[in-house]
Amino acid sequence: MTTPDVPLRAAIEALPAYVPGARPEPGRRLAKLSSNENPYPPLPSVLSTITEAAADINRYPDMYASDLAAAIAGLHGVPTEWVVTGGGSVAVLSHILEAVCDAGDEVVFPWRSFEAYPILAAVAGAVGVRVPLTADGRHDLPALAAAVTDRTRAVLLCSPNNPTGPALRESEVRAFLAQVPPNVAVVIDEAYAELVRDPNAVDGVAILLDHPNVVVTRTFSKAYGLAGLRVGYGLARPRLAAGIRAASTPFGVNGIAQAAAVASLAAREELLERVAAIVAERERVTMALAGLGVAVPEPQGNFVWLALGERTSEFARHAVEHGVLVRPFAGEGARVSIGTPEENDEFLGLMRAWS
Ligand SMILES: *Cc1c(COP(=O)(O)O)cnc(C)c1O
Numbered sequence: 001m002t003t004p005d006v007p008l009r010a011a012i013e014a015l016p017a018y019v020p021g022a023r024p025e026p027g028r029r030l031a032k033l034s035s036n037e038n039p040y041p042p043l044p045s046v047l048s049t050i051t052e053a054a055a056d057i058n059r060y061p062d063m064y065a066s067d068l069a070a071a072i073a074g075l076h077g078v079p080t081e082w083v084v085t086g087g088g089s090v091a092v093l094s095h096i097l098e099a100v101c102d103a104g105d106e107v108v109f110p111w112r113s114f115e116a117y118p119i120l121a122a123v124a125g126a127v128g129v130r131v132p133l134t135a136d137g138r139h140d141l142p143a144l145a146a147a148v149t150d151r152t153r154a155v156l157l158c159s160p161n162n163p164t165g166p167a168l169r170e171s172e173v174r175a176f177l178a179q180v181p182p183n184v185a186v187v188i189d190e191a192y193a194e195l196v197r198d199p200n201a202v203d204g205v206a207i208l209l210d211h212p213n214v215v216v217t218r219t220f221s222k223a224y225g226l227a228g229l230r231v232g233y234g235l236a237r238p239r240l241a242a243g244i245r246a247a248s249t250p251f252g253v254n255g256i257a258q259a260a261a262v263a264s265l266a267a268r269e270e271l272l273e274r275v276a277a278i279v280a281e282r283e284r285v286t287m288a289l290a291g292l293g294v295a296v297p298e299p300q301g302n303f304v305w306l307a308l309g310e311r312t313s314e315f316a317r318h319a320v321e322h323g324v325l326v327r328p329f330a331g332e333g334a335r336v337s338i339g340t341p342e343e344n345d346e347f348l349g350l351m352r353a354w355s
Contacts, residue, residue, distance in 0.1 A: 011122045019115065022325045031343035034325040036162065036192075036303050038225035039339040040274050046263045050229075053259035061255035064245070068258045071265045072233055076205050082235050084244045087252045089191055089219040089232025090116050092244070093156070096215055096234060097124035099243040100153045100185050108147045109156035110139045112163065112332060114189065117156050126153065137164030137297030137305060141172045145179040154185040159202055160192050160300035163327065163335035167201035167300040177211050185240070187215045191232075192301035194223035194275050195282075201300065205235065212237045215244075220257075222302060223275045224264045229257040278302050282338045288348050307333040315354065322350035 022034050042050070069083040086092035097107060097120055107121040111130035121128035129152075131144045144155060157176075159168035173188070180186060188204035204216035219232035231253050234244060253261075264271060282299055289296060289304065296304045308315050309331065316328035319336075324346050327335040336347055 011125065015119055015122055022327075029323070030320070031324045031339055031346050033337040033339050033343060033347060034327040034335075035227075036222060036301065036335075036337045037227050038222060038274070038278070038302070039337075039343065040225055042225060042260075043264075043267050043270060045267050046226075046260055049263035050256055050260050053256040056255055059255070060251055061253065061258055063251055065253050065258045065261075068231075068253070068261050069233075071262050072235075075265060075268075076235060078205070078208075078235055079238075081238045082241055084234045084236065084241050084248070085253045085258075086232055086234070086248060087230040087254075087257075088221060089189070089217040089234070090120070091230075091249070091252060092217050092232050092234040093117075093187065093189065094120045094123065095244045095247040095249075096185065096187055096217075096236075097121060097126060097154060098247040099240070101126040102153075104151070105153040106149060106151040107154045107156065108144055108152055110144060110158065110161065112329065113156070113158045114162045114191075117158075127151075133161070133164060136166070137161065137307075138166045139168060139172075141168075141176040145176055148180055148184060152184050154187060155180065156187045156189060158189045158191075159204070160196060162191065162301060163303065163329065163333070164305045165297045165299035165301055165303065167196050167198045167298075169198075169200045170202045170207075171200070173202045173207060177207070177214070180213075182211075182213050185213055185215055186211070187217060189217045191217070191219045192222055193218055194272065195279055195302055196300045197279060198298070198300055208235055208237075212240075215240065220261050220264060224261070224271055225274075226257070226260055226264060229254075229260055231257040231261045278338050281341060281344050285338060285344050285348065289351065292348075292351055294351065302338045303335050304338070305333055305335055309333070318354055319347075319350055322346065322353065324350055 065085040072083045073080040101124045103125040105126045107126045108129045109117045118128045190204045208214045215236040217234045221227035312328045319326045
């Protein structure tokens with residue numbers, strides 16, 4: 001006798017799977033340039049904090065990560081009650097949508113952008129509305145504003161845009177916000193903020209001070225190199241922040257992650273030197289690509305975008321044959337993370353061999 005399956009929500013059945021960056025097979029040494037990770041291992045000071053914090057894991061962590069929230073508030077010059085932490089900024093993004101969306105509400109976002117956006121919108125019960133990027137891989141802000149309807153509860157902006165690379169400009173974001181009703185949440189996802197060097201780029205925190213409907217998200221995964229510990233945060237006005245907290249998984253940031261994030265903020269200057277080295281490598285790679293006749297959209301994160309179209313999958317195979325894992329988006333392009341100088345040389349080598 002067969003028992004009927006437990007039905008899943010239609011929105012869940014229809015979900016595209018999140019495709020993580022490929023991992024090397026055991027025993028094969030590959031340069032992992034597929035997940036925008038920081039190529040450097042944790043700082044010794046952060047590692048010893050992690051080891052010490054591990055001794056307390058029989059206890060639940062501080063539910064609201066108070067020490068971490070206070071340190072983040074101090075860094076950005078905002079009240080502690082504006083800070084919401086989560087298990088990676090992906091979790092914070094998810095809780096923002098769960099806090100503001102009812103079934104059938106719309107969430108507008110650029111596309112192609114961070115691949116979690118359509119998944120998070122669907123899981124929150126909302127309808128994702130995708131607005132195509134411009135030909136040079138930037139957000140089309142007038143089109144995003146035009147896509148906002150009475151049903152729209154949130155707009156997601158990604159600066160710099162993953163996977164294409166350009167940062168949003170402050171002037172275009174301000175013009176956009178002037179067109180969006182103040183009861184629509186506008187999320188500025190700044191996962192790569194510390195890597196941005198474009199002097200005209202938006203600073204989400206400055207925008208947040210002027211616009212109570214803005215939420216800024218940041219993460220310890222990229223510049224700070226704590227991807228494996230899962231800790232990120234959002235900044236929002238108190239009522240919205242409380243709503244996001246209410247939607248959050250209880251004890252969502254474990255004690256080791258909280259301690260490591262606090263230690264990373266204490267070691268911020270040292271970590272930012274590494275970020276500067278990654279930025280220098282980004283510039284070296286971009287120049288070398290230009291020398292090969294390969295133009296990429298202005299990279300402001302720790303990755304470059306190759307708009308390869310139909311040749312994308314073939315390119316990803318070519319890269320693996322040359323010892324490098326990249327992140328292909330079939331039919332569109334490949335994203336290649338900036339790694340160590342040696343890894344970047346391997347990438348440039350396979351680019352020379354690609355025709
Ligand atoms: C990596 C990334 C995140 C989130 O990473 P977490 O590890 O969940 O903090 C969010 N947004 C974008 C655009 C990213 O690239």
